[in-house]
Amino acid sequence: MVTKRDMILEAGIKVFSQKGYHHAKMEDIAVAAGIGKGTIYEYFSSKLQLFQEIMEAGLRQYQESVSTEKISQMGIAERIQKITAGHFYFCQNYKELSRILFWDTDIIDDELKDWFYNKRKEKEGVLEDLIRESIRSGELREVDAKLVTLMIGGILGQIWMPIVLEGWEAEAESTAWQITDLIMNGIVPST
């Protein structure tokens, strides 16, 4: 069942992603949700708190999309492909939400900023450990794990743009494989 709370969250995602946090008026969100302005405050204590909830819920959903934990017997290439494909799916299916999560990282509130930054670091930490592990096992060559993590993170972050802003309708699975290939094998011709 779609609760009124969900309707507000949905409306918040739409309005925040279109106008950004500061230009989004509570009234806009209320109108988008088809309710009165005051009703929002029955479910959320403030504009900031509504935004935070959207961020948290969005991040939770995103985590699920890119999680590879269930399949622990996976090689590093498969993992990178899974993460990439999951990211693709998420961006394509939750364009507005992904806009909020990956693009409009404005300074809204210091605490929120820190929270979000730490979430990101945490996520990167997992990936970095994975890479370090793969180097140790010989699956990967002796590369700088931190740099590789940044590289992968950057690619994912960048890919959001053409998908959401230009409506790039790439096929997630195969494109994810292409990207994985690039990361794994580089771009020079194999000798």
Place this chain on the structure above:
Amino acid sequence: MVTKRDMILEAGIKVFSQKGYHHAKMEDIAVAAGIGKGTIYEYFSSKLQLFQEIMEAGLRQYQESVSTEKISQMGIAERIQKITAGHFYFCQNYKELSRILFWDTDIIDDELKDWFYNKRKEKEGVLEDLIRESIRSGELREVDAKLVTLMIGGILGQIWMPIVLEGWEAEAESTAWQITDLIMNGIVPST
């Protein structure tokens, strides 16, 4: 000579990068520039225009840092390394400015957003052409030029973070080479 206009731009960079566009007050900028609030309006017509000028000037300066046009006889690896190193230099030397350019891309104004997005596409177009050219010449294997461009762009964008937020003091030249190596040769062990 440092004109009063430059002082304001400088102050704007500092304040905007610390507080973000919306939390930066014109008065803060005036104080940071050591002048009166009204004086800013002698040189810039509005807060938005001041911000735009900062963006434009910043982007111009950035272009110079990462430009490889002068040395046109360069191989693709050298070019990627030069761009990366230039990016590094820029981020390390203009931390505040780079924060504005690469991080706080809030929805401030639709026109500004479009303008900035187009600048980025333009820059990417140059890189994409370069890659296409290199594929044609056999320097690179048959990869998706667009994906590779996104990849490189993403890496550069991501690298900003640890430098500015965590004070990562990497040696630009050699780190740029490491990154170039990753892009060129991937991360799997060479067979």
Place this chain on the structure above:
Amino acid sequence: MVTKRDMILEAGIKVFSQKGYHHAKMEDIAVAAGIGKGTIYEYFSSKLQLFQEIMEAGLRQYQESVSTEKISQMGIAERIQKITAGHFYFCQNYKELSRILFWDTDIIDDELKDWFYNKRKEKEGVLEDLIRESIRSGELREVDAKLVTLMIGGILGQIWMPIVLEGWEAEAESTAWQITDLIMNGIVPST
């Protein structure tokens, strides 16, 4: 039998006296009465009307406490003592109510203000007549009846404070006699 209406009045007295008219929320009163917010409106048409009813009922109750009409054969000193003692009783037994009546006379509504002011004038009129009568009969010396009325009214009004705010537990009857003595005989030593 305690009707629901009475419960609301009771709750209103408590909440209004604790928070004042403007800071008292209808919901606070509903909670204090152990009922739903909407139910108040079944018995009172508005917040203001609820307040008015409390004032009216309070004033009626107060009138009874200080009334000396039944015993019309009473001397002026006895009357003053009775009024004072009645006032004492009322303040001690209905602290919250007396706070509303004698202290928080905020400008809530012009009509209410006028109504309350007239009630007061009316009450003072009775006292003033009484004093005038006593002067005529020689019970009192040739004093300004209006001033004496103000004096007595002021003393009663002031006495509320230490009782309610500081929990002054004076014995009503004897204290009322002391006050009467002060009013009657003044404070200079008898020659």
Place this chain on the structure above:
Amino acid sequence: MVTKRDMILEAGIKVFSQKGYHHAKMEDIAVAAGIGKGTIYEYFSSKLQLFQEIMEAGLRQYQESVSTEKISQMGIAERIQKITAGHFYFCQNYKELSRILFWDTDIIDDELKDWFYNKRKEKEGVLEDLIRESIRSGELREVDAKLVTLMIGGILGQIWMPIVLEGWEAEAESTAWQITDLIMNGIVPST
């Protein structure tokens, strides 16, 4: 010179005394002062702070009006007369201000309330000491100093009403003497 700050205080006194704290809008005050809404905030940080300043300044001015400290060789009767006359003057000349100080003691802010209450207690303390002293010296008979203090305070508080609300234009000096006479000698005929 009448500064803009003073104009705002003046306007605040007028509007607060007419409408009460809660019904007074910042815009009303601005209009009354003939200035823009935002200008008030150049001089006062909030509505509450503006009100506090009015209270403080008013009380300071009141203290001066009723002070008898300079003339320490005064008998108790003269003192009471001076205080009463000062109170009269103040109420007649600063009707609006006195309305705020002596009448609309709404629950606006707990801290403010406490502050005001303490000021009052303090003032009463001085008077009470004075009375106790006069009892010791034999100027007054053995009365309850606290009760007498309440009595005098109550009379003064009450006198405000007819002056401000009904425009009672009594001659301050002589009326103060009448009141003093009542307090000193009571209302019964001298034997």
Place this chain on the structure above:
DNA sequence: GATGAATGAGCATTCATTCAT
């Protein structure tokens, strides 16, 4: 040119009141 006092549009939030259940 330079200034900063003055301005008022704009917005988050509160809460008395309504009404469908």
Place this chain on the structure above:
DNA sequence: CATGAATGAATGCTCATTCAT
């Protein structure tokens, strides 16, 4: 009768911008 979710009018406060000096 009783309820409480929904509402929107009302208002304190911010800050980009103006303009008299």
